[in-house]
Amino acid sequence: NAGVTQTPKFQVLKTGQSMTLQCAQDMNHNSMYWYRQDPGMGLRLIYYSASEGTTDKGEVPNGYNVSRLNKREFSLRLESAAPSQTSVYFCASGGNNEQFFGPGTRLTVL
């Protein structure tokens, strides 16, 4: 089992460009999550999907959209990237309690 996989691992964008971060899990989990991690800020929830077909905003959703494509896949889209979105992005999946994280995508917006 690969667990939670994320692509790409690294990305550099110019301000105003768009991109989609991909996430997939093979653990048959219902819930999936997107976090961003910034120095001194810990992990902050951007969006989550409690089950296939549903998505909800987390703590810092502005500037992002998500799609729960199927049970396995949950993507995060930046429509018009801004320097404030420079961060490390983690996808996670889980059941009622535990969450398991992917390796992260390091995004720099110039």
Next chain:
Amino acid sequence: GQQLNQSPQSMFIQEGEDVSMNCTSSSIFNTWLWYKQDPGEGPVLLIALYKAGELTSNGRLTAQFGITRKDSFLNISASIPSDVGIYFCAGRFGGSNYKLTFGKGTLLTVNP
């Protein structure tokens, strides 16, 4: 929103020493989780706790779910260099709709 206070923020210890870190919350939690994050990697789940008073071990790691349900601690015994990393606590309170609240982490450095 819910707040988790994790302390200490950082620790510098010698190899072989024991380590203790803790988290306290302003609300009652139903679940406490402890994660470790190595540089350049995603957080990895170390221990999960589900009942007040529960004490669980994973090798040299021991964690407890506080009786008040508002705190948890993690102990690492006989530290080794590969224990270096950031340790996060996370909790879930009733009605949180599958969401976790995370502490800001404890950065552990082990001097060989």
